[in-house]
Amino acid sequence: MNNDKISSEEKLRLLRRGVGVYLDYAATTPLDPRVKEAMEPYWEEEYGNPSSLHKKGRRAKEALDKARSTIAGILNCRAEEIIFTGGGTEALNLAVFGSTANVFAVDGVASLDSRSETSVNESEPGGSSGRRTKRDYTRRDLPLTQGGDLSNPPIKISIDSPLSSRINRASFFPTGHIIISKIEHHAVLRPIEALGKEGWEVTYLDVDEYGLINPEDVKKALRPDTVLVSVMYANNEIGTIEPIVEIAKVIRDSGNKAVFLTDACQAAGALDMDTQKLGVDLLAFNGSKIYGPKGIGCLYVKKGIKLRPLILGGGQERGLRSGTENIPAIIGLAKALELAQKERGTENKRLIDLRDFFINKALKCAPKIILNGHSTKRLPNNINISVLGVEGEALTLYLDNEGIYVSTGSACTSASLESSHVLLALGRSHEEAHGSLRFTLGRKTTKEDLEYVLEILPGVIEKLRKISAIKI
Amino acid sequence: MDEKKNENLEGDVTNQHTGESWYYSDIAKDHFFNPRNFLADDENEEDYDAMGMIGNIACGDVMKMWLKIEPKTERIKKLKWRTFGCGSAIATTSMFSVIVTENGGLTIAEALKITPQKVTERLGGLPNRKIHCAVLACRAFRKAANDYFCKTGQEKRIIKES
Numbered sequence: 011m012n013n014d015k016i017s018s019e020e021k022l023r024l025l026r027r028g029v030g031v032y033l034d035y036a037a038t039t040p041l042d043p044r045v046k047e048a049m050e051p052y053w054e055e056e057y058g059n060p061s062s063l064h065k066k067g068r069r070a071k072e073a074l075d076k077a078r079s080t081i082a083g084i085l086n087c088r089a090e091e092i093i094f095t096g097g098g099t100e101a102l103n104l105a106v107f108g109s110t111a112n113v114f115a116v117d118g119v120a121s122l123d124s125r126s127e128t129s130v131n132e133s134e135p136g137g138s139s140g141r142r143t144k145r146d147y148t149r150r151d152l153p154l155t156q157g158g159d160l161s162n163p164p165i166k167i168s169i170d171s172p173l174s175s176r177i178n179r180a181s182f183f184p185t186g187h188i189i190i191s192k193i194e195h196h197a198v199l200r201p202i203e204a205l206g207k208e209g210w211e212v213t214y215l216d217v218d219e220y221g222l223i224n225p226e227d228v229k230k231a232l233r234p235d236t237v238l239v240s241v242m243y244a245n246n247e248i249g250t251i252e253p254i255v256e257i258a259k260v261i262r263d264s265g266n267k268a269v270f271l272t273d274a275c276q277a278a279g280a281l282d283m284d285t286q287k288l289g290v291d292l293l294a295f296n297g298s299k300i301y302g303p304k305g306i307g308c309l310y311v312k313k314g315i316k317l318r319p320l321i322l323g324g325g326q327e328r329g330l331r332s333g334t335e336n337i338p339a340i341i342g343l344a345k346a347l348e349l350a351q352k353e354r355g356t357e358n359k360r361l362i363d364l365r366d367f368f369i370n371k372a373l374k375c376a377p378k379i380i381l382n383g384h385s386t387k388r389l390p391n392n393i394n395i396s397v398l399g400v401e402g403e404a405l406t407l408y409l410d411n412e413g414i415y416v417s418t419g420s421a422c423t424s425a426s427l428e429s430s431h432v433l434l435a436l437g438r439s440h441e442e443a444h445g446s447l448r449f450t451l452g453r454k455t456t457k458e459d460l461e462y463v464l465e466i467l468p469g470v471i472e473k474l475r476k477i478s479a480i481k482i
Numbered sequence: 483m484d485e486k487k488n489e490n491l492e493g494d495v496t497n498q499h500t501g502e503s504w505y506y507s508d509i510a511k512d513h514f515f516n517p518r519n520f521l522a523d524d525e526n527e528e529d530y531d532a533m534g535m536i537g538n539i540a541c542g543d544v545m546k547m548w549l550k551i552e553p554k555t556e557r558i559k560k561l562k563w564r565t566f567g568c569g570s571a572i573a574t575t576s577m578f579s580v581i582v583t584e585n586g587g588l589t590i591a592e593a594l595k596i597t598p599q600k601v602t603e604r605l606g607g608l609p610n611r612k613i614h615c616a617v618l619a620c621r622a623f624r625k626a627a628n629d630y631f632c633k634t635g636q637e638k639r640i641i642k643e644s
Contacts, residue, residue, distance in 0.1 A: 399566065400566065401542060401543075401566055401567050401568050401571075403568035403569055404514070404567070404568055404569050404571075404572060407505060407514065407569050408515070411515060420542060420568070429540075429542070439539075440539050440540040440542075441539045444539065444542050476520070476522065476523060477517055477520040477564055477565060477572065478564060478565065478566040479535070479544040479545060479546040479563075479564040479565050479566045480539065480544055480566040
C-alpha cells in the first residue's frame with residue numbers, strides 16, 4: 011500500500027467528510043455575509059430605540075421604516091401591513107390566535123368582528139334562514155386592535171334567541187370553523203389543535219399522493235362560520251408547492267369572509283411573494299430560512315383584517331407586537347429577503363438542475379427507494395425519499411458520521427414518537443414514513459457535494475438493511 | 483457540562499472524557515456503527531433453536547432474536563439478532579447480545595434477569611426517550627426464551643407478558 015499517493019479524488023472526499031456536506035437548508039440556513047454586513051452598524055453604533063424621540067431613536071426609526079418598505083415592496087403591499095415578530099412560529103401563532111379571537115360566536119356561526127354584517131348578508135342572500143336575523147351577539151371580552159387601538163370595550167347585544175345557553179358558553183370561548191391542510195407545519199397545527207380543544211371545529215383537508223391540496227376541496231369545506239383557512243405556500247418536508255392563488259380565488263369567489271393564511275416560511279427564498287397576486291390575507295415568513303438572522307419573523311396583515319395581539323406592552327408594530335423592535339434582525343430580514351428574491355431566478359434554475367440530478371440518481375442508487383412529494387411542483391431545493399426497510403434516524407446518524415447532514419421524518423427523531431404527519435397524509439405507510447430522508451440544498455451546495463452523497467448513500471443503506479429485521 | 487444532568491435531557495449524551503456532545507454515548511455509538519452478533523444474510527435461521535420478535539413498524543422498532551442453546555445447561559451459546567429501528571434500538575440489541583454471550587454465555591434463567599437498566603448502564607446511558615429500546619430488547623429476549631420453552635416442552639416456564 012502506498013500511503014503517499016492519495017488520489018486527488020480521495021483528498022477531496024476526505025476534505026468533504028471533514029468539512030461536512032450540509033444538506034439541511036430547510037432546517038435553517040447560514041447567515042449570508044452581505045446580510046451580516048447590513049446588520050453590522052445596528053449592534054454598537056445605531057443601537058437606538060425607534061420609539062425614542064431623540065436623534066438616536068429617529069435614526070433607528072428611519073432604518074426600521076426603510077426595512078419595512080423594502081419588504082413591503084417585495085410583498086407588493088403597504089408598509090403598515092408588515093408586522094415584525096420574534097420568528098416564523100410567532101408570526102403564525104399571531105395569525106391563528108389573533109384572527110380567531112375577535113369573532114362573534116353564535117350557534118357555531120361566527121364571522122369576523124368588523125365584517126359580521128356583510129358576512130351574514132353575503133353568505134346567505136336575503137337572510138333566508140330566518141334564524142340568522144334573530145340572535146345574540148356576544149363578543150369575547152378581549153382587546154381587538156388595529157392601528158394600535160386597544161381601547162375597545164367589550165360589547166354585548168342581546169336579542170331573543172332560543173340558543174341562549176350556547177351563547178353564554180360561546181361568550182367565554184368564541185368558536186367557529188377553521189379549515190387547514192393536513193400537512194401544515196406544527197407552528198400552525200398546534201395552535202389550531204389548541205383552538206379545537208376550546209370548541210372550534212376544524213376541517214383537515216386531505217392532500218393527494220403528492221401533497222397537493224385541491225382548491226375544490228377548500229370550496230366544499232367552506233361554511234358560513236368559517237373564520238380561518240390555512241394552507242401553507244410550500245411544505246417544509248416534501249417541498250410541495252400549493253396552489254395558493256387558486257385557493258384564494260375559490261374563497262373570494264364563494265363570498266366567504268374567512269381569513270386566508272399562508273405559511274410562506276419555506277417559500278420566501280424561492281417563490282413569488284407578491285401578496286396581491288397570491289390573494290392572501292395573512293402571510294408569514296422568517297429570517298432563518300432565507301440566509302437571514304434567526305429569531306425574526308414577519309406577518310403580512312392585509313388592511314382591514316383585525317387581529318388580537320399575543321403580546322401586549324408598549325404598542326409597537328401597530329399594537330400587534332409589543333416590545334422594542336429587534337432592529338439588527340429586522341434589517342437583516344429585509345436584506346435577506348431582498349437578496350433571495352433578486353437572485354432567485356438564477357439560483358432556482360441551478361438548484362432545480364441539482365435537485366433533479368440528485369433525485370434521478372438517488373432513486374436508482376439502491377432498490378426500493380421512493381420519492382415523496384411532487385416531481386415538478388416542489389421547491390427547487392427539496393428532495394425527500396423513503397428508503398424501505400431501514401429507519402430514518404439510523405440513516406441520518408450513519409450519514410452524519412460521513413459528514414453528511416440531512417434530516418428525517420421518522421418518529422424516532424421527534425419527541426412525540428409519531429411518524430411524520432406529512433408523509434402519512436400522502437398515504438405513505440408507517441414503514442415508508444420511518445425510512446424517509448430529507449435533503450435540502452442551498453447556495454453553497456455543489457454537484458460534487460451531491461456526488462459525494464451518492465457515493466456514500468448506497469453503502470449506508472446496504473449496511474442498515476443487512477441488520478434490519480424487516481426484509482424488503 | 484455535567485454528564486449526569488445531560489443524560490436526563492431529551493437530546494445529547496455528553497462524552498465524559500472529551501466533553502464532546504453526541505446523540506449517544508461512545509459505547510452506544512460504537513455498537514450502533516459496529517453492531518455485534520447480528521444475523522448475517524448468509525446465515526440460516528433454521529440453525530437456531532428459538533426465535534423471538536417484538537415491536538411493530540408503526541412504532542418504528544422491530545427486533546428479532548435467534549438463540550442457540552446448549553440443551554443440558556441451557557447456556558446461551560449464540561444470540562443473533564436483526565433490528566429495524568433507530569440508533570439506540572440497534573445499539574441496545576447489539577449490547578444485549580454481548581451481555582448474554584460474554585464469558586461463556588449466561589443460562590436462559592440468568593439472561594431473563596437482565597433488566598433494561600442493566601443494558602442502558604452498559605451502554606453508558608441513553609437519552610431518556612430512548613430507554614424504551616432497552617425495554618424492547620429484554621422483551622424480545624423473553625419472546626425467544628418462551629419459544630425455546632415451548633419447543634422443549636417446558637410450557638410451565640413460559641412467561642406471560644403483562
